[in-house]
Amino acid sequence: MDYLIVLLIFLGIALLLSLRIYCISLPKTKSKRPDSSEPCSFAVFLGSGGHTSEALTLVSALDFSRYYPRTYIISEGDGLSAQKVRDLEASKSKTMKAHIASTVPQYTLITIPRARRVHQSLLATPPTALYSLASCIYHVTILPLMQTRSSPFAEVLLLNGPGTCLTLCIATYINRFLGLPSPRLVYVESFARVQSLSLSGKLLRPLVDRFVVQWPELRKLSTKTDYRGWLV
Amino acid sequence: MRVFVTVGSTRFDPLIEASLSTAVLQALHSRGYTDITVQCGSSRGAGDLALPSEAGTASLMKDGVSVEAWRFKPSLQDEYERADLIISHAGSGTILDVLRMGKTLIVVPNPTLLDNHQAELAEALAARGHLYAAVISDLPRVIELMDGSKLVPFPQFDGSKFRALLDEEMGYI
Numbered sequence: 001m002d003y004l005i006v007l008l009i010f011l012g013i014a015l016l017l018s019l020r021i022y023c024i025s026l027p028k029t030k031s032k033r034p035d036s037s038e039p040c041s042f043a044v045f046l047g048s049g050g051h052t053s054e055a056l057t058l059v060s061a062l063d064f065s066r067y068y069p070r071t072y073i074i075s076e077g078d079g080l081s082a083q084k085v086r087d088l089e090a091s092k093s094k095t096m097k098a099h100i101a102s103t104v105p106q107y108t109l110i111t112i113p114r115a116r117r118v119h120q121s122l123l124a125t126p127p128t129a130l131y132s133l134a135s136c137i138y139h140v141t142i143l144p145l146m147q148t149r150s151s152p153f154a155e156v157l158l159l160n161g162p163g164t165c166l167t168l169c170i171a172t173y174i175n176r177f178l179g180l181p182s183p184r185l186v187y188v189e190s191f192a193r194v195q196s197l198s199l200s201g202k203l204l205r206p207l208v209d210r211f212v213v214q215w216p217e218l219r220k221l222s223t224k225t226d227y228r229g230w231l232v
Numbered sequence: 233m234r235v236f237v238t239v240g241s242t243r244f245d246p247l248i249e250a251s252l253s254t255a256v257l258q259a260l261h262s263r264g265y266t267d268i269t270v271q272c273g274s275s276r277g278a279g280d281l282a283l284p285s286e287a288g289t290a291s292l293m294k295d296g297v298s299v300e301a302w303r304f305k306p307s308l309q310d311e312y313e314r315a316d317l318i319i320s321h322a323g324s325g326t327i328l329d330v331l332r333m334g335k336t337l338i339v340v341p342n343p344t345l346l347d348n349h350q351a352e353l354a355e356a357l358a359a360r361g362h363l364y365a366a367v368i369s370d371l372p373r374v375i376e377l378m379d380g381s382k383l384v385p386f387p388q389f390d391g392s393k394f395r396a397l398l399d400e401e402m403g404y405i
Contacts, residue, residue, distance in 0.1 A: 186398065
């Protein structure tokens with residue numbers, strides 16, 4: 001008899017969990033902003049090298065007096081990306097009108113440990129990947145909870161690969177599972193991808209809210225794919 | 233006229249070797265090129281030219297062309313600006329930078345890269361007439377036949393598309 005009760009409780013929990021997972025897997029409905037002067041907090045992951053260049057080109061297109069505060073997430077040891085962020089922010093603040101520039105809060109740079117270093121053995125990957133995930137969860141889930149004025153990590157998170165993108169995605173899904181505010185996930189596949197998706201693209205396509213490609217050949221992949229021509 | 237050869241941060245021995253070969257230099261000379269600058273990245277030495285160490289520059293005169301070679305510079309923008317023709321590996325950043333300067337570009341995808349999506353990009357842009365794509369063995373012929381005035385100008389960066397996309401996604405539009 002006891003076994004039956006335990007089994008029923010277990011089944012109940014399993015059912016609730018799968019219901020919850022089903023709910024968060026449904027597309028999030030977009031709602032029009034009631035007030036278009038209201039700012040939108042923004043975060044972007046800079047995956048170094050060409051990924052950083054493309055991501056920052058996309059960011060440079062945005063209206064900085066609308067998308068703030070801005071959070072730039074870089075990998076540990078990627079000083080070059082940090083420098084490019086400072087250059088972009090400096091050049092953008094020059095073009096903004098002085099009174100707007102002074103009211104717009106500063107941007108922040110967050111450093112995340114790498115999920116897997118280049119040439120790292122496969123055996124050593126799980127611990128570093130877990131460490132990287134813990135750091136993402138800290139920034140995306142825990143830190144916003146601890147702040148007195150509850151503000152989400154960001155309203156939108158822009159991703160374009162590689163590696164750490166997935167851990168940020170997982171952290172975002174933890175927020176969704178717990179019913180906490182979570183960023184909308186926008187993934188933009190690289191301009192360099194003409195016929196086939198990158199590994200990050202393949203992994204993230206089912207997880208993100210908006211999946212954007214830059215070549216018409218890739219649009220055929222699924223109805224969820226968005227194509228607007230070259231974006232960088 | 234000046235040619236600039238670049239391999240970016242990669243190592244691409246066959247392109248360095250080819251660009252210093254008699255066949256390529258003669259083809260360049262026949263098209264009126266007098267100077268070639270080679271950014272050789274981490275590539276190894278090629279034939280009769282000992283490539284410079286970290287910060288040095290090597291130079292020599294070969295087949296009527298003045299050759300200069302070095303490994304890295306913090307920015308290549310000035311080199312693109314100075315050159316009339318750029319021969320490059322198929323890195324997308326280099327391609328965008330060079331095409332937006334309106335320079336003639338020959339792209340040579342590195343066949344040894346495991347995931348050879350760079351060749352796809354080079355071919356797609358060549359098919360649209362924005363640049364020439366060549367394999368190493370074909371380089372002299374492409375140089376002899378190229379006509380920069382026939383290339384289709386590459387559109388300048390247009391931020392409005394992504395701005396509209398995100399504004400839409402976040403409910404501003």
